[in-house]
Amino acid sequence: VTATKTPGADFDAIVIGGGFGGLYAVHKLRNDQGLHVKAYDNASDVGGTWYWNRYPGALSDTESFCYRFSFDKELLDQGSWQTRYLTQPEILEYLNNVADRFDLRSSYQFNTKIVSTRFDEATGLWHVVTDKGETASAKYLITGLGLLSAINKPTFCGIDDYAGDIYHTGAWPEGVDLSGKRVGIIGTGSTGIQVIIALAPQVKHLTVFQRSAQYVVPIGNWPEDTETIDTYKANYDEIWKQIKSSNVAFGFVESTVAGIDVPEAERECVFEEAWQRGGGFRFMFETFNDVAISDEVNTSAANFIKRKIAKIVKDPEIARKLTPGDIYAKRPLCATDYYGVYNRKNVSLADVKDDPIAEFTTRGIRLASGIEHELDAVIFATGFDAVDGNYTKIDIRGRGGVTIRDKWADGPLGYLGMMEADFPNMFMILGPNGPFTNLPPSLESQVEWISDTIATMEADGRSTIEPTQEAEDAWVETCRTIANMTLFPKAESWIFGANIPGKKNAVMFYLGGLGNYRSELQSVRNSGYESMIFDRQTATTAL
Numbered sequence: 001v002t003a004t005k006t007p008g009a010d011f012d013a014i015v016i017g018g019g020f021g022g023l024y025a026v027h028k029l030r031n032d033q034g035l036h037v038k039a040y041d042n043a044s045d046v047g048g049t050w051y052w053n054r055y056p057g058a059l060s061d062t063e064s065f066c067y068r069f070s071f072d073k074e075l076l077d078q079g080s081w082q083t084r085y086l087t088q089p090e091i092l093e094y095l096n097n098v099a100d101r102f103d104l105r106s107s108y109q110f111n112t113k114i115v116s117t118r119f120d121e122a123t124g125l126w127h128v129v130t131d132k133g134e135t136a137s138a139k140y141l142i143t144g145l146g147l148l149s150a151i152n153k154p155t156f157c158g159i160d161d162y163a164g165d166i167y168h169t170g171a172w173p174e175g176v177d178l179s180g181k182r183v184g185i186i187g188t189g190s191t192g193i194q195v196i197i198a199l200a201p202q203v204k205h206l207t208v209f210q211r212s213a214q215y216v217v218p219i220g221n222w223p224e225d226t227e228t229i230d231t232y233k234a235n236y237d238e239i240w241k242q243i244k245s246s247n248v249a250f251g252f253v254e255s256t257v258a259g260i261d262v263p264e265a266e267r268e269c270v271f272e273e274a275w276q277r278g279g280g281f282r283f284m285f286e287t288f289n290d291v292a293i294s295d296e297v298n299t300s301a302a303n304f305i306k307r308k309i310a311k312i313v314k315d316p317e318i319a320r321k322l323t324p325g326d327i328y329a330k331r332p333l334c335a336t337d338y339y340g341v342y343n344r345k346n347v348s349l350a351d352v353k354d355d356p357i358a359e360f361t362t363r364g365i366r367l368a369s370g371i372e373h374e375l376d377a378v379i380f381a382t383g384f385d386a387v388d389g390n391y392t393k394i395d396i397r398g399r400g401g402v403t404i405r406d407k408w409a410d411g412p413l414g415y416l417g418m419m420e421a422d423f424p425n426m427f428m429i430l431g432p433n434g435p436f437t438n439l440p441p442s443l444e445s446q447v448e449w450i451s452d453t454i455a456t457m458e459a460d461g462r463s464t465i466e467p468t469q470e471a472e473d474a475w476v477e478t479c480r481t482i483a484n485m486t487l488f489p490k491a492e493s494w495i496f497g498a499n500i501p502g503k504k505n506a507v508m509f510y511l512g513g514l515g516n517y518r519s520e521l522q523s524v525r526n527s528g529y530e531s532m533i534f535d536r537q538t539a540t541t542a543l
């Protein structure tokens with residue numbers, strides 16, 4: 001470990017988070033640049049999102065060959081997997097291997113929550129305070145707090161009187177055995193559908209409390225043999241090049257064909273092929289380039305899935321309840337035979353839009369109609385306070401003591417998904433207005449940009465960097481313009497903050513794709529950080 005390069009600071013950089021983003025930041029700053037880095041995570045070990053989300057059936061729905069880091073050829077060559085998609089234990093193991101390979105754990109203090117961070121204008125340093133009352137200072141603050149990590153747990157009347165067990169998928173304890181039990185699950189997003197499929201064969205009875213019916217296509221999860229994996233490895237240079245210039249970065253070439261120019265019958269064939277191949281993002285983006293843009297093509301895709309539901313689900317009343325009424329413009333979902341689960345005798349569906357949850361009783365859940373479901377356990381698969389949920393929990397203060405909560409009073413907005421005006425030298429990994437993609441290649445792009453920016457600052461003897469408010473506003477406007485060209489804002493989901501009661505709806509993502517995003521990052525660098533202010537003097541420090 002090298003000595004601190006920043007006079008008067010405990011460290012050069014403080015990194016919060018031990019998931020994909022935080023780990024890579026520690027590697028880049030400490031191992032590549034020789035900075036003195038201290039990292040923290042609330043968990044007892046590395047893994048981030050994949051540390052906490054240990055629920056039954058937890059799986060990435062990005063294909064195994066590209067749900068990983070690309071920066072290290074040897075690490076890529078060592079990669080191994082069994083199936084087309086990685087399970088949570090496999091991803092956790094992978095991140096543990098990464099931590100071992102680059103000796104990252106030695107920079108971490110685990111089981112430690114950061115409760116506040118403050119930028120001191122006089123010294124130009126960030127000060128952090130932990131939940132144990134410890135303090136530390138550094139020139140740079142890098143936050144890898146997780147995009148989908150602060151759990152959303154709605155409250156219900158009577159929940160404290162409920163005698164059964166309650167779990168949230170995003171904070172799943174080890175060793176839970178639900179076999180032979182009567183289990184209820186609230187939520188049918190990506191997470192809920194995975195749990196439902198995994199638990200249905202194990203439990204005595206599963207009651208699904210569905211608020212919104214979902215469009216779910218097959219995931220196509222099959223074993224992948226060594227030969228296939230070796231082919232990926234042999235072609236990794238081209239594969240990553242393609243991923244980094246694509247939009248959603250899921251490892252396939254997005255369609256350039258406009259569905260609107262294709263007759264309906266032909267669209268059907270294309271959707272059928274995609275249904276057979278599997279993959280939610282493939283279904284939405286590999287079929288046509290306007291499924292998420294054109295009302296007409298969107299309706300075709302939606303109708304295609306609706307007809308599948310009617311065919312798969314034997315009971316027409318259950319099929320009706322499972323059929324979505326809104327457009328197909330949430331994060332695309334995929335799973336193995338999701339709708340088929342409802343043909344099982346031990347699975348029942350409670351449509352809580354029609355008949356809402358009135359309260360928890362000591363024995364289970366009572367609906368507004370008076371129907372009571374007796375349950376030994378209830379699982380909350382109710383998602384996350386996405387993007388800013390973990391930021392607003394920490395008392396983060398920039399120049400003039402302005403808090404991030406105040407800055408984001410109208411929703412979380414930021415520059416390039418990484419920076420905030422008035423919060424100098426604070427770099428967020430997957431902060432607001434970053435790309436909406438398969439995440440590892442996006443956060444890799446961000447961490448590399450952050451690390452390059454820091455290297456430039458150190459080489460040039462700079463003390464601070466922050467975006468101008470104008471640059472931030474312009475970026476937010478760009479994100480808004482792009483989002484409004486799509487159908488996504490018309491569906492209610494976490495992408496725009498609609499899942500959290502009281503949360504202001506905001507355009508929280510750059511929907512322009514990873515390739516364009518990377519070009520934007522490159523041009524900011526090439527312009528000599530024209531949109532940024534270096535070494536800004538405040539009125540007080542200038543005196």
Ligand code: NA7
Nearest residue numbers: 148154187188189190191192211212331381382383384494
């Ligand atoms: P999501 O996608 O936000 O799904 C949460 C689900 O929980 C969704 O079906 C919600 O219904 C439901 N929900 C939330 N609050 C309630 C209440 N109060 N009552 C009933 N039902 C409720 O979270 P996931 O964890 O599945 O996935 C999030 C992302 O993580 C995912 O997209 C991946 O990228 C990884 P709603 O649809 O709002 O009516």
